[in-house]
Amino acid sequence: MKIVIFGLTISSSWGNGHATLWRGLCRELIALGHHVTFFERDVPYYAHHRDYHEIVGGDLILYHDWQQVLPLAKEHLSDADIGMVTSYCPDGIAASDLVLSSNVHGRVFYDLDTPVTLDQLQNGASLDYLPPQGLGDFDLVLSYTGGRALEELKSRLHAQRTAPLYGSVDPTVHRRGAPVERYRADLSYLGTYAEDRQATVERLFIEPARRLPQRRFLIGGAQYPQTFPWTVNIYFVAHLPPEEHPAFYSSSRLTLNATRRAMAAMGYCPSGRLFEAAACGTPILSDWWEGLDSFYEPGQELLIAATTAEAVEAIERSDAELARIAHAAYERTLDQYTAAVRAAELERLLNSLDAEPAESRSAAAALTTKGRG
Numbered sequence: 001m002k003i004v005i006f007g008l009t010i011s012s013s014w015g016n017g018h019a020t021l022w023r024g025l026c027r028e029l030i031a032l033g034h035h036v037t038f039f040e041r042d043v044p045y046y047a048h049h050r051d052y053h054e055i056v057g058g059d060l061i062l063y064h065d066w067q068q069v070l071p072l073a074k075e076h077l078s079d080a081d082i083g084m085v086t087s088y089c090p091d092g093i094a095a096s097d098l099v100l101s102s103n104v105h106g107r108v109f110y111d112l113d114t115p116v117t118l119d120q121l122q123n124g125a126s127l128d129y130l131p132p133q134g135l136g137d138f139d140l141v142l143s144y145t146g147g148r149a150l151e152e153l154k155s156r157l158h159a160q161r162t163a164p165l166y167g168s169v170d171p172t173v174h175r176r177g178a179p180v181e182r183y184r185a186d187l188s189y190l191g192t193y194a195e196d197r198q199a200t201v202e203r204l205f206i207e208p209a210r211r212l213p214q215r216r217f218l219i220g221g222a223q224y225p226q227t228f229p230w231t232v233n234i235y236f237v238a239h240l241p242p243e244e245h246p247a248f249y250s251s252s253r254l255t256l257n258a259t260r261r262a263m264a265a266m267g268y269c270p271s272g273r274l275f276e277a278a279a280c281g282t283p284i285l286s287d288w289w290e291g292l293d294s295f296y297e298p299g300q301e302l303l304i305a306a307t308t309a310e311a312v313e314a315i316e317r318s319d320a321e322l323a324r325i326a327h328a329a330y331e332r333t334l335d336q337y338t339a340a341v342r343a344a345e346l347e348r349l350l351n352s353l354d355a356e357p358a359e360s361r362s363a364a365a366a367l368t369t370k371g372r373g
Contacts (some may be wrong), residue, residue, distance in 0.1 A: 001081040001350060002035045004104075006073075006095035008088040008112075010038050010060065013242050014049030015192045015222045017167075017272050018086070018112055020242050023052060024170030024339030025346070030057040032347055037061065037076050039069065041090040051241040066091045070098070077102040082350055084108040085129075087117060092129030100137050106353040109138045110165065111153070114145040115266035118152050134158040139353050142346075147268035147291050163349055164268070168342040169275035171334060173242055176250050176281040182237070183251035185218035187285070187315055189258065190240065190248055190273055193223045196261035200287050202229070205256055207308040208315060209234050215315065220248055249280035254303075254315060254322060257286040264289040270337075278302075278333040283326040285314045295337075301329040 010026070013019040026036045036058035040046075054060055059076075063069035073095075077083050083099035085092055087110070099107050111117055120127060135141050136158030143149055146164035153159040189205050191197075209217040209231045217231075222239035230236070240248055249255060255277045263269035267290030274295070277284050284302040286292065296302045302325065305311040 002037070002076075002079060003029065003082040003084065003350075004037045004039070004073075004076045004080045004099075005084045005086065006039045006089050006091065006099070007084075007086040008090070009040050009046050010055070011040055011052045011062065012046035012049045013051055014046060014239055016088075018088070019052065020170070020173075020276075021112070021167055021272055021339075023242070024168060024173070025343055026055050026058055027170070028340045028343030029346070030055075031340075032343060034347070035059075037080075039063065039073060039076075039095070041066075043090070049239065051243075066094050073098060074102075077104060080104050082106045082108060084110055087111040087113045087129055089129050093131055096131045096138075100131075106140060106350055107138050108140045108142060108350070109135050109159075110142040110144075112144040114143045114149045114153065115262035115269060116260070118149065118156065118266070119262040121156060130157070136160055140349060142349070145263065145266055145269045147266065149266050149268065165342060165346055165349070166337075167270055167272040167275060168337055168339045169272065169279045169333060170339045171279050174246055174249075174276045174279040177246045179251040180247045181251075183218060183220075183248045184216060185235070185251065186212075186215040186253045187256060187311075188218045188220070188248065188252035188254075189256040190220045190245065190277075191258065192221050193225065193228070194260055197258045200258040200264075201256075203308055204258065204285065204287065204305050204311040206231065206234070208311045211308065211312055212315060218248075218252070245276055246280050249277050249282040252277075252282050253319070254285055255282050256311075257284055257302075259287055259289055267291045268294070270295050275333055275337045278326075278329040278337075281326050281330045283322040284329060285311060296329055296332065299325075301325060301332060 008018045010019050010022040029036055039061045042062040042064050083102055083104040085095045085099055089095055134157040141153055141159035141162045142165040150162040153162050206229055213233055217234045220237045220240045257274050285305055286302055288304050298304045303314045
């Protein structure tokens, strides 16, 4: 298949979780024999932190203006099998219109931020990456989040067919390495600053640091404000590109997974960081959300904490116990959560799309839209 994607970014991992996922997924799709073309608007904040410059065996098309790139986008879609638009695509509405009006076999929307999308809609926000008529005209709506999010995509955004496509890890990038002194930590946390998970970070990271002054704590990420409540034993490293993540995790005795509020409330929302840490053989301490135990077994493959006391107890566990937990999560991750596994899942989903001619699907979609109006 030729797959054309209009997304947020694949070229820069700065401040987003999309890029790392797409790099591994695209490589594995290409390894399966498919061709991937990725359109990305070339914005300054990603250009200044660009850490990926080409899709080997595919096409990365950076553009500054939608109208300028539109003829090229039409050309690529003219012989494509799949046209896909993702959440937070800066030109998501225009790209959706283009994909939906094309003759591709499969028209797909992939929401990598489903809980945020649904939460903002609930609060009356207008999202500039969603078509105003919703998602009912797409042949398939993929969601980074499973569980009830799939039904809400149907009931609130009129999606006709939904399926989860969870995050993944690229084990050629994320694997155990030698510890690095500047990343050494008894408890680490890697993530972009987000106000809606700050309460979790304070409860499970900052307060334990206050109670355990003899321990070393480390945060890695971007966009942290000057008002962040640092302590003398919390150290900081600025945004880390994906190639530094293994060293970061391999130098951590234990690492924290803190989930954004909307994602935790929705459930079934494993972050890419969860899989990355496990692939590096690092034991994980996580907050709880519905469905977490369907990905890893609490107490056996990762540790759960709701309170500061529980986080402190996890930090104080023996090296042998933490190593056992980390190894169990590592084995499950390489078996079930790699980019190769997800690429095969995506391939099956795309191959299962109805073989009905594009003209008939377009007519049916038009009737569906008219009915909603």
